[in-house]
Amino acid sequence: MTPDQAPPAAPPRSSSPVSRPRAPRATTPEPPAIDRIANVVVMLVPLGLVGLAAWQAWGGALHWQDLVVLALTYLLTGLGITVGFHRLFTHRSFKTSAPLRALFAVLGSAAVEGPVIEWVANHRKHHQFSDQPGDPHSPHVDHGNGWRGALAGLYHAHVGWIFSGDALADRERYAKDLLADPVVRFVDDTFLLWVLAGLAFPFALGLALTGTLVGGLTALLWGGAVRMFCLHHATFSINSLCHYFGRRRFPTDDESRNLSWLALPTLGEAWHNNHHAFPTSARHGLRWWQLDPSAWLISALGRVGLVWDVVRISPERELLKTRPRPLSPPSSP
Ligand SMILES: [Zn+2]
Ligand SMILES: [Zn+2]
Numbered sequence: 001m002t003p004d005q006a007p008p009a010a011p012p013r014s015s016s017p018v019s020r021p022r023a024p025r026a027t028t029p030e031p032p033a034i035d036r037i038a039n040v041v042v043m044l045v046p047l048g049l050v051g052l053a054a055w056q057a058w059g060g061a062l063h064w065q066d067l068v069v070l071a072l073t074y075l076l077t078g079l080g081i082t083v084g085f086h087r088l089f090t091h092r093s094f095k096t097s098a099p100l101r102a103l104f105a106v107l108g109s110a111a112v113e114g115p116v117i118e119w120v121a122n123h124r125k126h127h128q129f130s131d132q133p134g135d136p137h138s139p140h141v142d143h144g145n146g147w148r149g150a151l152a153g154l155y156h157a158h159v160g161w162i163f164s165g166d167a168l169a170d171r172e173r174y175a176k177d178l179l180a181d182p183v184v185r186f187v188d189d190t191f192l193l194w195v196l197a198g199l200a201f202p203f204a205l206g207l208a209l210t211g212t213l214v215g216g217l218t219a220l221l222w223g224g225a226v227r228m229f230c231l232h233h234a235t236f237s238i239n240s241l242c243h244y245f246g247r248r249r250f251p252t253d254d255e256s257r258n259l260s261w262l263a264l265p266t267l268g269e270a271w272h273n274n275h276h277a278f279p280t281s282a283r284h285g286l287r288w289w290q291l292d293p294s295a296w297l298i299s300a301l302g303r304v305g306l307v308w309d310v311v312r313i314s315p316e317r318e319l320l321k322t323r324p325r326p327l328s329p330p331s332s333p
Contacts, residue, residue, distance in 0.1 A: 250322060
């Protein structure tokens with residue numbers, strides 16, 4: 001399977017918007033009620049706790065240790081999503097060993113954006129139907145016109161699609177390769193364990209850094225709830241803001257955009273128009289000034305031989321893609 005395209009069962013991706021594949025209804029199974037409840041809890045509890053953290057910080061009870069734990073846990077789980085879930089598992093931008101595959105799957109799971117196989121399946125479906133019916137989180141499909149339609153679309157792309165859960169991808173159809181990978185399958189099956197480990201880690205780190213139970217608890221607040229809240233909304237902004245605001249260097253057949261101010265908080269994922277133009281590229285920031293910390297990590301791992309077969313895009317291929325695509329010839333009557 002070519003990783004940036006649909007799995008074998010799905011219709012081939014077309015270069016023409018006119019003949020883009022339509023999403024078959026059969027591939028959008030309803031999630032169980034327990035999943036919906038879990039999604040609401042995972043979204044709302046951190047939001048409430050961010051309020052508590054802000055109140056704590058305002059009261060002068062914020063310690064430097066809390067910020068260290070926040071930065072470290074944000075980076076670890078964030079890279080688990082960007083380098084692991086996205087560039088490695090979804091798009092196969094590079095190859096690596098089983099232990100590193102396990103590590104990236106674990107770190108991404110601790111971000112609490114769903115189990116790895118579900119995440120990958122939904123994202124592959126997004127690439128197959130980008131901004132067309134069938135895209136799980138497009139801000140442009142079926143949301144009406146004017147500012148109300150724009151707001152409804154942005155809300156749907158940001159979080160609404162998670163709450164409604166009506167466009168989820170079928171794992172068998174979109175992630176057959178990962179279902180056949182015993183390492184990924186194990187981490188996927190034990191998802192809850194990694195979520196809990198992602199909370200135990202900041203608590204233990206806070207405890208070790210401050211030597212007090214209160215220090216452990218405030219580190220859990222910042223490295224658990226605040227980190228989860230910030231990373232969730234950074235990821236969600238790719239789906240909402242990066243399909244709405246920003247520059248389009250490549251005339252892709254979707255609305256993806258590069259949003260430079262969002263590049264660092266998203267660890268390089270906000271070069272989203274570049275990414276839709278070259279989904280398998282390990283670098284999303286294709287130019288030297290397009291900051292892409294996830295690509296820096298992949299390069300560093302490549303230099304010490306821990307990853308290999310890294311997909312790179314030549315300047316010639318980039319140049320070719322900047323040209324508008326010729327319109328497909330009208331079909332004969
Ligand atoms: Zn996109
Ligand atoms: Zn992608």
